[in-house]
Amino acid sequence: MRGVRDVNEGQGGYAVGGKSFTAVAINCAAKAGEWIRTKLGKHSSLDIKQSPHDLVTEVDKGSESLIRKLIATHFPQHSFLGEEGVEPGPEASAQALADASSAEYLWIVDPIDGTTNFVHGFPFFCVSIALAYRGEVIVGVVYDPIKDELFVAEKGKGAYVHGKRMEVSREESLRESLIATGLPADHLYALPVNLKGIAAVAPQTRNLRIAGSAALHMAYVAAGRLSGFWEIGLNSWDLAAGALLIQESGGRVTDTKGEPYHLGVRNVAASNGIIHDGLVRALAEADAAG
Structure with a gap:
C-alpha cells in the first residue's frame, strides 16, 4: 500500500491526547479500502435503497462498521455520521x-x-472520511483502493497525494476545462435538474466526465485532473472530505448558486476557482442550480 505509506509517513496534524486525527483517518481509510478490494466481484447481497440506481451491499455496511469501530477505539467521545x-x-x-x-x-x-x-467491477470508487470540529471540516481523506491513491488534507495545512502537495488546475475558461458531474439516484427531482445542467454545460466545455463517485471526482479537482465538478442532490458524506481537499489545494467550493459551502450543502459546485463563476452562471442560466 505504497500510496498510503507515502502520506502516512511523518503525518502529525490535529490531535487530542497525542492521537493524530489525520493518522487515524488514514488508517481507517486504508484498512477499509484494503478489505473492500478483497471483496471486489465477491459481494453476496445487493439491496436497492432510494431507487434502482441507489445500491447497497454487505460490503458497504461492513466497511462502515469497521471504520466506526476503529474511530471509537481512539476517540470514543466523538460522534459519527x-x-x-x-x-x-x-x-x-x-x-x-x-x-x-x-x-x-x-x-x-x-x-x-x-x-x-x-x-x-468498474474501478472508480473510494472511501471518504472527514472530521468536522464544531461544524467545520478540519481533516479530509479520500482513498481509492484500486489505484492505492490516498488524498489527504488538513485545514490550513494543504492537501497531498502520494506525499506531494496538490494544486488545482489553471484552466481559465470553461472552453478549456474538463468538468465532471453525476447522474443522481433521485429521478423525481435531482436527476432532471442535473440533466438540464449537462445539456447547458457540455457545449461550453472541452468535455464532461461522469464516472460515478462524487468524492473521487472532487479529489481529482484538488489534484488538477479535473477543472471542476457539480452535482445536484448529494449528501454531507459525499462532499465533506472532497471539499476540504479542494479548498486546501487552492480551489473553490460553493453551492450551485455560489453561496459558501457548509455541511448542509446538497447541490455543489467545485472548481479550480478561476472558472467557478462561469460554471455557476451556466447552471443559473439553464435553471439547473436546484
Missing part, C-alpha cells in the same frame, strides 16, 4: 445531519462512494 446508518432519501439525510450538528467532533463517512461502480 455514516451513510449506511441513515435511512435513504434527502429528508432523512438532512435530519441525520441536524441531529449531529451539536457534536463537537463529528466523523462523516461514506464507506464506499461509488457503490454501483463497485457492484459492476
Whole structure:
C-alpha cells in the first residue's frame, strides 16, 4: 500500500491526547479500502435503497462498521455520521445531519462512494472520511483502493497525494476545462435538474466526465485532473472530505448558486476557482442550480 505509506509517513496534524486525527483517518481509510478490494466481484447481497440506481451491499455496511469501530477505539467521545446508518432519501439525510450538528467532533463517512461502480467491477470508487470540529471540516481523506491513491488534507495545512502537495488546475475558461458531474439516484427531482445542467454545460466545455463517485471526482479537482465538478442532490458524506481537499489545494467550493459551502450543502459546485463563476452562471442560466 505504497500510496498510503507515502502520506502516512511523518503525518502529525490535529490531535487530542497525542492521537493524530489525520493518522487515524488514514488508517481507517486504508484498512477499509484494503478489505473492500478483497471483496471486489465477491459481494453476496445487493439491496436497492432510494431507487434502482441507489445500491447497497454487505460490503458497504461492513466497511462502515469497521471504520466506526476503529474511530471509537481512539476517540470514543466523538460522534459519527455514516451513510449506511441513515435511512435513504434527502429528508432523512438532512435530519441525520441536524441531529449531529451539536457534536463537537463529528466523523462523516461514506464507506464506499461509488457503490454501483463497485457492484459492476468498474474501478472508480473510494472511501471518504472527514472530521468536522464544531461544524467545520478540519481533516479530509479520500482513498481509492484500486489505484492505492490516498488524498489527504488538513485545514490550513494543504492537501497531498502520494506525499506531494496538490494544486488545482489553471484552466481559465470553461472552453478549456474538463468538468465532471453525476447522474443522481433521485429521478423525481435531482436527476432532471442535473440533466438540464449537462445539456447547458457540455457545449461550453472541452468535455464532461461522469464516472460515478462524487468524492473521487472532487479529489481529482484538488489534484488538477479535473477543472471542476457539480452535482445536484448529494449528501454531507459525499462532499465533506472532497471539499476540504479542494479548498486546501487552492480551489473553490460553493453551492450551485455560489453561496459558501457548509455541511448542509446538497447541490455543489467545485472548481479550480478561476472558472467557478462561469460554471455557476451556466447552471443559473439553464435553471439547473436546484
